Amino acid sequence: MRNISDVIEDYLKQIIQSSNSDVVELKRSEIAESFECVPSQINYVINTRFTLEKGYLVESKRGGGGYIRIIRLKPKSNQELIKEMDLVANQPLTQQSAFDLVERLKEEDLITEREKRLMLKVMHRDILDIPLPHRDLIRSKIFKELLTTIKMHG
Template sequence: MQNISDIIEQYLKKILDENKHNTIEIKRSEIADQFQCVPSQINYVIKTRFTVEKGYIVESKRGGGGYIRISKVQHQKDSEMFEEIMEMTQPEVSQNAATDVLERLLNEDVITEREMRIMSRIIDREVLAFPLPLRDEVRSRIMTAMLFTLKYKS
């Protein structure tokens, strides 16, 4: 059984996919009413499931006519996406952010499920048994090397 966060995420992604501009504007309170949850649950979903690492830009306007705008980042070429991700993951990257990047690459059909599992294991904190911040710096270097290789694969 799915939890409410998963259901809200799927709903928002579905309406994003249906929008030809890959942008939606929502009212937090309306979505909360629709799913019979507290508005902070909507904040949680947006903050954790619609991140830059996952390929989304979130903007919000507070006040009476306030809204939350979620846009899916669209790149003209895969190489642009790789450049953006490499910049984002340097000079250090956390395990969660790196995992989000790999999930994005999987969702964009750039890597396979198997490649994602291999790459995830390589950057895992148990494998990179260094103290912080060295661990995040080493993870960044590994991610950059993997992304560079993917960028120029034929």
């Protein structure tokens, strides 16, 4: 059975897709009410599933009339997306950030499902079995090399 976070994520993505815009404004309290959960559950989903690495920008206004604005970032081209990801990978990459970037490559059809699984495997902490912060540095270097390969053969 799927957990509530997955259901909320799917619901929010459906709202974004069905709107004719890449920007949606939502009331946290209304979403929490419709899913019979606390507003902090909505915050958790938004903070973990709608990140910059996954292609979203989130703005939030707290308080009584508070809202959440989710903006779907759409690069002008595949080359622009790769360039943006390359810039992100100039910093050490956590496993989650790297996985989010790879998932975005798949969503944008720049890699196949098989390539996605291979990329996730080589960047997993079990494979990069070295102490932090070196592990995140090496992960970013691996990711940048994979991006270069995608750029050259894509």
